[in-house]
Amino acid sequence: MEVVLDAPSGRLDKALSAALPALSRARLQALIAGGAVSRDGETLTGGSARALPGTYLILVPPVAPADPQPEAIPLTVLYEDADLIVIDKPAGMAAHPAPGSENGTLVNALLHHCGASLSGIGGVARPGIVHRLDKDTSGVMVAAKSDRAHAGLSALFAAHDIERSYIALTRGAPSPERGRIETRIGRSSSDRKKMAVLKSGGRDAITDYVVQTRFAVPAKAGAAAPLAARVACTLQTGRTHQIRVHLASKGAPILGDTVYGSGSPATAVRAAIAEAGLNRQALHAAVLGFVHPVSGEALRFETPPPPDMTRLEALLNAL
Template identity: 80%
Template sequence: MDDEGDLIEIVLEASGARLDKALADAAPTLSRARLQALIAEGAVSLNGRPLTGGSAKAQAGSYAILIPPLASATPLPQAIPLAVLFEDADLIVVDKPAGMAAHPAPGTPDGTLVNALLHHCGASLSGIGGVARPGIVHRLDKDTSGVMVAAKSDRAHAGLSKLFAAHDIERTYTALTRGAPAPAIGRIETLIGRSSSDRKKMAVLKSGGRTAITDYVVQARYAVPAKSGAAPLAARVACTLHTGRTHQIRVHMASKGAPILGDATYGSGSPAVAVREAIAEAGLIRQALHASVLGFVHPVTGQALRFETDLPPDMARLASLLADL
């Protein structure tokens, strides 16, 4: 396959069937789903005219299908600046910015922490995580900022993986929430698994799923109404993880009626007008969640390590604006 991809030519003599089905029948190496994607990308044409919909009826004629070249499965080094908090021969700790994915995935082929680490660490990055995820032992959501550790040696990778599996890691996050969880100090212990209504989301389940435990402390309450017992419009909450389920803090805060501000997935309902205005003024375009603290025993040297970072500018600005409400 060359850099421009492969070209498949098909002549359909009959018409009437769905286009994607007719083409899939004529080109058995391509699935209907793959053909639908290619049509949506403008890679399928009839008599030289690009088509736009696979559900349309097929017409007799000469079809051309351009198959783009396969993207490399191996991430490439990229000179992306990193905020390095600690580094030795075995591991590296960084303050990941919001908007950076931990590793390449569908829709995010590059610009990830892995790409940056490959450039920064070179061949020393641990390969245990696989070709696409070298050095990665845990993840933060793309739009969650904060402290992450990555392994540079295989022995560090194995040791860190054991620590995370045993939950022998100190992990505290700072969240800015709509309203505030009650009581002000508490533990949330639930089962978390895939939502039955939306498989892309996680949810608190009555059965099935995996145990998820989060301790939380409300550190500040913003815009508290004068009415006795009324909930604040927003809050700053410290959340400490005792397990590491996907989207755990986001799901748990939402389950307490205090979803994280800016969370488009779990933030059902709209904040008060004053809070929305503060979000816009702060320039927050993601969930207001920051991994503030990461502490662990170095798996090779035995040194006790603990890292704590300040809120990034968007969350710090939002917290300041909320405090003035």
């Protein structure tokens, strides 16, 4: 579609939204970020930029089917019965379809693997999904195959009656070496795509952590902090991006985290990241423990970090 702005004012996304009521501001922001909006033939990428006079062309892609389709994606299955399935999710796989990740998700893989047995309580976009890991976080996830398991697992997660531990490789190390981070987390006022620690509003967020290994520790007592660390984190709540936000708030962001990892690691650490081939945040969901919502059996699953993190840790240990 095409629109002419003669004398616009303010932000581009807001001006286009006013001129095109059929498209929401959020939808326009996504289209701009995806390179689908141009002015006088020049592709635009920043919706927050000031709107300028000109002819704007908006390429709106056709609407995708609402129902995710089964895809024959290999899964590492740790446990499966008639009610639930536990998998070791690889980094790079989104939990469920979303803008920018419509295919190749865990839901697509589960629909193929489980067929019609997958629980539908979560809605057509995310059947069986009772919790999620960020797309670029690896590790243990559970999904419901029956409605009674879905209801039971959802209740466990809501009550935080789940054991969840993560391994993170961080820039520097949080101080003290063992502690609890207790804040409120909500949407950042400056960037709605990010989460942030808030003074008011948001939701309670609690993470327990312990520094397991410190890498490249200065020889001089009382010198600067180590260049990097391996940190174990246990979730007491499950907020979006909780561990990433909490470690960054302690001045020890997760290595490879382009969203919350403000500041650059030391040269030696950057070299290790490149050599290890790490192109994501170095965060792995290592442990998931819960009581089976149908059988009552206590289940606990633990997996080691994948090769990119394992290799990076070895390189950091050699610094």
